Amino acid sequence: MVDMRMVQTPAPGTQPDFHYPPYLSSVVRSPRMPLVLLPQALAECAGPVFGHNIVGALDHDLAAHHGGDPIGERIIVQGRVLDEDGRPVPHALVEVWQANAAGRYRHKVDQCNMPLDPNFSGAGRTITDAHGYYLFRSIKPGPYPWKNHHNAWRPAHIHFSLFGAGILSRLVTQMYFPGDPLQPLDPIFNSIADEKARNRLISQLDMNRSEPEHALAYSFDIVLRGSQDTPFEEPRK
Amino acid sequence: MKLTPSGSQTVGPYFRIGLQHLCDSDAQRAADVDTVTVHGTVIDANGVPVSDAMLEIWHADRDGRYDAGLPDASGRPACFTRAATDDEGSFRFTIVRPGAVPGESGIRQAPHIAVLVFARGLLRHLITRMYFPDEAANSSDPVLQSIPEKRRRTLIAERDSHRPGTLEWNVVLQGDDETVFFAW
Numbered sequence: 001m002v003d004m005r006m007v008q009t010p011a012p013g014t015q016p017d018f019h020y021p022p023y024l025s026s027v028v029r030s031p032r033m034p035l036v037l038l039p040q041a042l043a044e045c046a047g048p049v050f051g052h053n054i055v056g057a058l059d060h061d062l063a064a065h066h067g068g069d070p071i072g073e074r075i076i077v078q079g080r081v082l083d084e085d086g087r088p089v090p091h092a093l094v095e096v097w098q099a100n101a102a103g104r105y106r107h108k109v110d111q112c113n114m115p116l117d118p119n120f121s122g123a124g125r126t127i128t129d130a131h132g133y134y135l136f137r138s139i140k141p142g143p144y145p146w147k148n149h150h151n152a153w154r155p156a157h158i159h160f161s162l163f164g165a166g167i168l169s170r171l172v173t174q175m176y177f178p179g180d181p182l183q184p185l186d187p188i189f190n191s192i193a194d195e196k197a198r199n200r201l202i203s204q205l206d207m208n209r210s211e212p213e214h215a216l217a218y219s220f221d222i223v224l225r226g227s228q229d230t231p232f233e234e235p236r237k
Numbered sequence: 238m239k240l241t242p243s244g245s246q247t248v249g250p251y252f253r254i255g256l257q258h259l260c261d262s263d264a265q266r267a268a269d270v271d272t273v274t275v276h277g278t279v280i281d282a283n284g285v286p287v288s289d290a291m292l293e294i295w296h297a298d299r300d301g302r303y304d305a306g307l308p309d310a311s312g313r314p315a316c317f318t319r320a321a322t323d324d325e326g327s328f329r330f331t332i333v334r335p336g337a338v339p340g341e342s343g344i345r346q347a348p349h350i351a352v353l354v355f356a357r358g359l360l361r362h363l364i365t366r367m368y369f370p371d372e373a374a375n376s377s378d379p380v381l382q383s384i385p386e387k388r389r390r391t392l393i394a395e396r397d398s399h400r401p402g403t404l405e406w407n408v409v410l411q412g413d414d415e416t417v418f419f420a421w
Contacts, residue, residue, distance in 0.1 A: 010241075010242065011241060014241050014242070014244060015242075015244055015245055015361060016244065016245060016246070016360035016361055017360070018359065018360060018361060018363075020360060023247075023358070023360065025357055025358030026358050026359070026360060027282075028281040028282040028283055028285075028358070028410075028411060029281050029282070029287065029356060029357075029358030029359055029410045029411065030358070030359065030360075030410065030411060031363065031410060031411055031415055031416075031418050032411055032412075032415065033388075033415050033417075033418075035418050035419060035420035035421075036383075036384060036417055036418070036419050036420065037419070037420045038380065038419050038420070039379070039380075039383075041344060042344065042346065042379060042380055043419075044295065044303065044351050045303075046303040046304055047295065048295060048314035048315075048316070048317035049307070049308055049314050050308055050312055050313070050314055051307075051308030051309075051310075051311075051312030051313070051314075052312060053308070053310065053311055053312030054308070054311070054312030054313065055312070082240060083240075084239050084240050084242060085239065085240070086238075086240050095255045095256060096255055097251065097252065097254040097255025097256070105251040105254060106254060107250070107251040107253060107254055109250050109251065109289070110250075110251060121254070122254050122255075123254045123255045123258075124255070125255070125258075159246075159248065159249065159251075159252070159255060161248075161252075161255065161256060167295050167351060167353070167364075168421055170293075170353060170362065171242070171243060171245060172245060172246065172247075172248050172355060172362060173243055173244060173245055173246045174246040174247075188246060188247060188360070189246075191246075191360045192244040196241075197241055197244050198244065200241070200243060200244070201243065201244055201246070222243045223240045223241065223242045223243045224242060224243070225242045225421075
């Protein structure tokens with residue numbers, strides 16, 4: 001459960017606006033009426049509690065879901081999930097999805113002419129440990145074209161979905177890779193006006209956690225809204 | 238010192254790859270005695286159905302409690318479900334009907350569900366509520382009553398005259414009939 005007295009209104013520019021014309025599909029899909037502020041005593045503070053059975057033993061290893069190795073650069077993506085006070089969020093469900101190394105999603109809507117990889121589905125999930133730590137193994141996704149504007153390409157990214165201690169901690173975001181020259185051109189990345197906040201969505205190369213002759217590691221810490229007023233309950237059997 | 242929460246980004250059009258596993262998880266609950274099925278459409282400013290939206294539904298149990306739900310053997314939480322829209326922008330979910338929520342300092346809330354809306358085009362998700370029709374407690378619900386009457390109806394489902402026991406509730410992302418969304 002989240003103590004809503006500890007939840008702060010996002011600082012200006014640290015969250016995207018709903019209506020951001022450079023991202024075309026936001027124009028007709030974003031509300032225009034002012035959002036209604038719920039009195040704090042009436043807001044939902046609790047949230048769904050997931051059991052550890054929600055994830056299987058290999059769900060965190062996107063490179064091990066088929067008979068063979070997927071094509072691409074092997075990567076480890078890991079980090080910590082924290083609340084606004086910097087306390088780890090344990091037992092948080094983290095779900096990820098991504099394109100393959102060629103920039104193609106295994107989804108019927110993605111009809112770009114990049115090849116599918118029979119050894120890569122691009123979905124994973126895990127639950128943070130007692131210290132808020134998570135780890136995925138995967139391959140680095142490729143950039144891919146989209147139709148937002150002429151010659152539009154998304155920088156390489158992995159989609160992240162997280163459940164914290166309460167429903168108001170819910171976060172869906174995207175993790176980017178360091179040094180990607182497509183980032184300054186991308187309207188979705190740039191929808192976060194504050195440069196520091198925007199750059200926190202870029203993971204960092206972490207040679208200490210990389211595995212020699214096997215995989216490069218990227219670190220990505222995530223901060224969820226709110227402050228946990230009580231320790232998380234132990235996972236239930 | 239407070240940390241700045243991570244910025245939100247859209248789920249994009251391909252969220253089913255990662256999030257499908259919890260979609261339509263209500264099927265197992267359909268046999269329960271006191272369930273209600275809700276269907277509707279997500280539409281944009283032009284009335285065009287949104288075929289790549291996802292709703293997350295979170296609600297109290299039949300006694301109005303949020304903290305009583307334990308995950309089942311599969312690890313799925315009680316009182317939570319996901320429903321993605323189909324090619325026609327339609328969604329459907331079945332839930333255990335929630336009870337009225339006893340609040341602090343005597344504030345009692347009418348039965349309702351919290352609904353999070355995700356879609357391509359939404360850089361942040363939206364939060365709204367769905368209330369039940371013909372529910373006497375609606376007239377004294379502090380949230381409903383705080384909203385002007387013209388917009389209040391966007392939060393209240395309607396009975397589906399063609400399918401008894403089924404409710405219809407639509408999500409309008411923008412326009413004259415725009416659904417009431419709450420700040421977060």
